[in-house]
Amino acid sequence: MTDVRGYAAPKPNAPLEPFAVPRREPGDKDVWIDVAYCGICHSDLHQVRDEWSPGAFPMVPGHEIVGRVARVGRKVRKFKPGDLAGVGCLVDSCRTCANCRRGLEQHCLGGPVFTYNGVERDGRTPTYGGYSKAIVVDEAFALKVAPGQPLERVAPLLCAGITTYSPLKRFGARKGTRVGVLGLGGLGHMAVKLAAAMGAEVTVLSGTAAKKADAKRLGAKGFVLTSDPAAASAAAGSLDLIVDTVSGEHDVNAALGWLATEGTLVMVGASPKPHAVGSFPLIGGRRALAGSLIGGIAETQEMLDFCAKKKVWADVETIAMKDVNGAYARLARGDVRYRFSIDLGTL
Ligand code: NAP
Ligand code: ZN
Ligand code: ZN
Numbered sequence: 001m002t003d004v005r006g007y008a009a010p011k012p013n014a015p016l017e018p019f020a021v022p023r024r025e026p027g028d029k030d031v032w033i034d035v036a037y038c039g040i041c042h043s044d045l046h047q048v049r050d051e052w053s054p055g056a057f058p059m060v061p062g063h064e065i066v067g068r069v070a071r072v073g074r075k076v077r078k079f080k081p082g083d084l085a086g087v088g089c090l091v092d093s094c095r096t097c098a099n100c101r102r103g104l105e106q107h108c109l110g111g112p113v114f115t116y117n118g119v120e121r122d123g124r125t126p127t128y129g130g131y132s133k134a135i136v137v138d139e140a141f142a143l144k145v146a147p148g149q150p151l152e153r154v155a156p157l158l159c160a161g162i163t164t165y166s167p168l169k170r171f172g173a174r175k176g177t178r179v180g181v182l183g184l185g186g187l188g189h190m191a192v193k194l195a196a197a198m199g200a201e202v203t204v205l206s207g208t209a210a211k212k213a214d215a216k217r218l219g220a221k222g223f224v225l226t227s228d229p230a231a232a233s234a235a236a237g238s239l240d241l242i243v244d245t246v247s248g249e250h251d252v253n254a255a256l257g258w259l260a261t262e263g264t265l266v267m268v269g270a271s272p273k274p275h276a277v278g279s280f281p282l283i284g285g286r287r288a289l290a291g292s293l294i295g296g297i298a299e300t301q302e303m304l305d306f307c308a309k310k311k312v313w314a315d316v317e318t319i320a321m322k323d324v325n326g327a328y329a330r331l332a333r334g335d336v337r338y339r340f341s342i343d344l345g346t347l
Contacts, residue, residue, distance in 0.1 A: 006132030039064030062130030
């Protein structure tokens with residue numbers, strides 16, 4: 001074990017502070033990655049605040065990781081020292097169950113190993129995330145990152161990118177599809193860029209009037225201010241697919257009402273509180289309500305390659321590690337356009 005510098009929340013709701021993160025010596029199939037940038041996801045905030053379920057503390061958040069391979073185990077084939085690599089929300093899974101075999105490692109029936117706030121497959125060793133100088137991961141869970149890209153803007157693809165790419169693909173976003181993106185935050189702005197890059201016609205559904213110009217700049221054709229009753233009712237029945245990225249309580253029935261007949265609302269936002277869903281908005285329009293959790297490893301690689309080719313990257317505000325607590329406060333009040341990216345070179 002080697003300790004590397006990092007930042008952790010020592011207990012639920014506590015500010016993050018410097019923490020020595022233990023990293024294993026790379027095994028035969030492991031890569032040691034020196035972290036360059038790590039995005040701040042709203043899921044980091046939910047977990048540090050213990051809003052989902054009791055978390056494991058001290059907690060080193062961060063699952064939007066990009067960096068450079070420094071060392072590799074002797075059986076590693078995918079990477080060599082000096083290569084760029086990414087790590088998302090997963091660092092391991094059983095690899096043999098039906099879901100792992102079909103590329104859904106995030107739904108591993110033996111329990112996926114999450115990048116932080118989890119335990120390794122030995123059932124004991126805590127996992128620590130990307131708010132740290134380095135991470136050690138099996139090559140099977142490290143992604144290839146093409147050179148020549150702005151790494152601080154690539155990092156958020158590892159969660160916000162794949163979490164929106166996966167349902168857009170699954171529900172057929174393409175030329176001619178009318179895609180709505182509910183909530184224009186870190187996930188939402190990636191959903192807009194990705195759906196537009198897939199050729200879909202995108203409408204942003206936002207509670208923040210000041211984001212209208214951004215929505216257009218990001219690639220949306222339409223903008224609906226959800227708090228404006230006239231605009232909200234004019235949007236009824238107008239969309240084939242809605243990606244719901246909202247992080248808190250909101251009116252899911254209103255969102256279902258924006259779907260055309262047989263449209264699908266796919267929930268990716270992870271509100272700690274349950275939603276009330278009426279029968280009639282669903283049965284009235286033969287509509288579907290679905291969910292989606294990040295994406296598997298192969299699909300994450302496909303997304304990274306798609307983004308490299310199309311030059312689709314997150315809009316970021318790069319911050320120093322020591323400013324993470326201020327960034328959390330701003331993220332909680334929606335004051336970020338559209339992702340914080342931590343420069344680990346500042347730690
Ligand atoms: P974010 O940057 O904070 O964006 C969330 C956006 O939702 C805000 O910008 C705001 O957009 C809107 N919003 C927030 N609270 C709202 C409320 N109470 N009512 C209505 N609108 C509200 O968060 P994020 O990082 O994109 O994450 C969004 C959610 O997805 C979080 O719950 C996160 O945990 C979850 N998540 C899920 C997965 C998955 O695999 N399913 C992966 C990553 C993250 P407007 O100003 O435009 O209204
Ligand atoms: Zn995330
Ligand atoms: Zn499995």
